[in-house]
Amino acid sequence: MPVSGNGRCYREIRSARFPLGFPDRTDLTVIEAFDEAWLLIEHSPSGAALVGVAEDYDDARAWLAEQPHGPA
Numbered sequence: 001m002p003v004s005g006n007g008r009c010y011r012e013i014r015s016a017r018f019p020l021g022f023p024d025r026t027d028l029t030v031i032e033a034f035d036e037a038w039l040l041i042e043h044s045p046s047g048a049a050l051v052g053v054a055e056d057y058d059d060a061r062a063w064l065a066e067q068p069h070g071p072a
Contacts, residue, residue, distance in 0.1 A: 012041045013060040016053065040064075 016037040038060035040052040054060035 007045045009042070009044045011064050012043060012048075013054070013064050014039045014041060 016039050038054040038057060039050055040054060040060065040063050042049050042051050052063070054063060
């Protein structure tokens, strides 16, 4: 997982089926990714951590929009 080199904390979601990104940009690939779970990843200056899995895209987007808890 990428590490923020500028000391920034942020959240990211990735397809559990294609965690390194889509192998291509065909409609079928995108549909297949949306059928699977989504990885919930938090980045901090010390690295990245997998903090959960969402069962659908809407839940993953809701988590992404939430304000992280704790110090910024």
